[in-house]
Amino acid sequence: MSQSTSRCGHQQPCTLEDLGWTEEHDAAFSKYTGPYLPGRVACRQKTVWDVLISGGSVTAGISGTLRKLGRFPAVGDFVVLLDQPEAGASTIVDILPQKTRFARGTPGHEGADQVIAANIDTVFIVTAAGRDLNARRIERFLAITHASGARPVIVINKSDLADDPATLADEIASVSPGIPVIPISAVSGEGVDRLDPYLSAGTTIALIGSSGVGKSTLINRLMGSPVQDTSHTRDYDDKGRHTTTVRQLFVLAGGALMIDNPGLREVGIGTASAGIAGTFPDILELAENCRFSDCRHEEEPGCAVRAAVAAGTLSAARLESFQRLVQELAFEQDKAEIGLVRLEKKRWKPIGKLQRDIGKTKGR
Known part of the structure; x- marks a missing residue:
């Protein structure tokens, strides 16, 4: 196997x-004999992938069969490499089954999810004190995280810049029932040790969040050296530019694996109803007491959800966010079903019916 220096930066052997290889991967790889090697995708650079293998890394393309099938490896995927030393090349010929698949709906009208990373155990949803601390955005990130099967953890960076750091977690507690919320400062290191329980050796963590929230700074803090470029946010709107341009897997000193992602400007929820169920368990529980099973929580009589809003036990903003995301999910599922027929032929599913489908996923 000819090895090469990673285009995505140096990685320790x-x-x-x-890298997180398990007995399940052994079983999936066992059908390959001959000049094949297993590896894990560390990053993608245009038409080639950097793959970590035992003792090093290689740069590889993908087979024509995978390309024809539209199966492109994501960062974090375990893959099968065909070793061709006589040609000085390596080729990815298969992608092993994914434990989790972290995806988002693609911007625009493609009707397909975009895979962000694969085989993720935990997702750090990174936000920051200030203008980026937005409950509605966090709900969207939670929806795609729950849909992936990974465990979400909300990380509030730049907590040292807040007037009252102790209240930061309380600000988003209402949109993240049961989800850990950890204020930190990646610059000073304050609170970063509270992430240690999620960084055990062999586990994989993905970072997601808007540009400028400090994901790259957090990577550098955890790595103990500047492996990612960083930039300052603009004073007038707290926004940052994309200093991270590719998704990349890093191996931390303690043995955990972390995937950094470019800041997401647009967060589509994709087509997985499990994401809604995991994000709004309070609303789905209330909905079980509505008079009608297909209640849309608008003007129907006997709506337990609207009653909770009137009583002040559920915020109107949270209900509005739920309805917006359910409607978006209905549209995404519809696009997937009709195979990108012209949008004038939209066939929106009844929101009440979709809500029943979402409710069935609760507790799975």
């Missing part, structure tokens, strides 16, 4: 077990 690892074993497959260090």
